[in-house]
Amino acid sequence: MTFQPDDTDRKILRELQADAGRSLDEIARAVGSSKTPVWNRIKRMREAGIIGQQTVMLDAEALGFEATFFVLIRTSEHEAEWQRKFLATLRARPEVQEAHRLAGDIDYILKVRVKNARAYDQFYQALISEVRIYNVTALLSMEEIKSTVALPL
Amino acid sequence: MTFQPDDTDRKILRELQADAGRSLDEIARAVGSSKTPVWNRIKRMREAGIIGQQTVMLDAEALGFEATFFVLIRTSEHEAEWQRKFLATLRARPEVQEAHRLAGDIDYILKVRVKNARAYDQFYQALISEVRIYNVTALLSMEEIKSTVALPL
DNA sequence: ACTGAAAGGGTTCCAGG
């Protein structure tokens, strides 16, 4: 199930992560190969789902998203039905950029991106009205020091 | 400093976030306009830095990155020099995908993506050997429920 | 498995409404 990229595959993935907007020629040159072999490898990796969605990074601040919260959630409920509803709620809410189920005494962590603290409060009220939650801690980001989706290949 | 996208700009940004790999024609059709105006808007937003890097989402699990940690850091040091070194360390470490400075009693949160728990421990040892840190809590992700970089425009 | 080339399609730009 684990895909084992060879050296050239890894170089291609690194280049695509860094800038997916370049031409095949440029990427081929960057990895020291030529168009067709690089094209075949990209095609294979796309079909295998290794390479997924292509997207653009937007400037969140400039677009008015000035508040990022990390939300630590403890719950006492662990039934299937509660969890199903909780996950559905998270997936339906576009301000939730990340959600992970955790090991340990904190059950879930969310990354929530909103325009301001009021918008966070609206999200919070909506969340606790939809599912029972035992304890919530919100950590407010003052400064985004680093943000990347690139894997350290 | 805050860019005010109009309705069409917002539609374009939504489409690009969802799939930046389509042709201008397709995007123009999706937003109910045509090539040239959409192209001009994208160009303007690129030049303004609203639209940044173009990238691909890779399948982390399939590539062997099976462990994600959220790391909560408390420090007693708040001098400029300590902070400079700490930030430089975080930025230099490719396994750190996110780093935020926080308000409140936890000073920093990191998202760290590694192949396994041993690789996390190596990162942790390297970090505490480079800068003094008062207290560290590592939260291990058991399940990635949701992960997106899209802003809720 | 790579090279080179050819066809089709897409991006970029410009003239005109």
Added chain:
DNA sequence: CCTGGAACCCTTTCAGT
């Protein structure tokens, strides 16, 4: 500010090595 079209570049495929 939009439409349509022309030129050029890139992607995609294929035959040859």
